Amino acid sequence: DSGVTQTPKHLITATGQRVTLRCSPRSGDLSVYWYQQSLDQGLQFLIHYYNGEERAKGNILERFSAQQFPDLHSELNLSSLELGDSALYFCASSASGSTEAFFGQGTRLTVV
């Protein structure tokens, strides 16, 4: 158990819908990262938050947004969902000054 909690574990939704994925980082970790993993694209970095502020943005679609709240948990919002958004979404966290990231078990999103 990495200490990073993601909910829900599985999510099935229809095209055009909006979903919110939630991540609770390890206790004390200020950094939260979101990744998307699909068979064809592999593991892709989406976004990095540090203590509530956006630090880096990767290949994140405009239909996707994220935020980190004062209690450090983070949410990834996916809207106008398409079939191609079906993937495993991972959240990871790391402590301040550390480069070691701990991954949650992921949320498997299926868009039908």
Add this chain to the structure above:
Amino acid sequence: QQPVQSPQAVILREGEDAVINCSSSKALYSVHWYRQKHGEAPVFLMILLKGGEQKGHEKISASFNEKKQQSSLYLTASQLSYSGTYFCGTEPYSGAGSYQLTFGKGTKLSVIP
């Protein structure tokens, strides 16, 4: 740009050694190595930050040739528990410290008895 990992897959018998390579076309600030077992989350193995640096963790070590933008992961005396897909994640100099990693497609390692 996505780093290139080689080989794509490798099958080893217990006790054999393996090398996994990761090459980038960009000047790199760091290389991160992860292992992911089927149906599980990636697990951090190590990070290499400077040219020529080599790190080790038990029987798994890695090197980073900054001039060639290459990193290699060495697995010695492989164990069944080493099976999984190994990913390298690269961080370019332009994004140093942002931990904005670009991952390779992975190398699937299978260790058989």
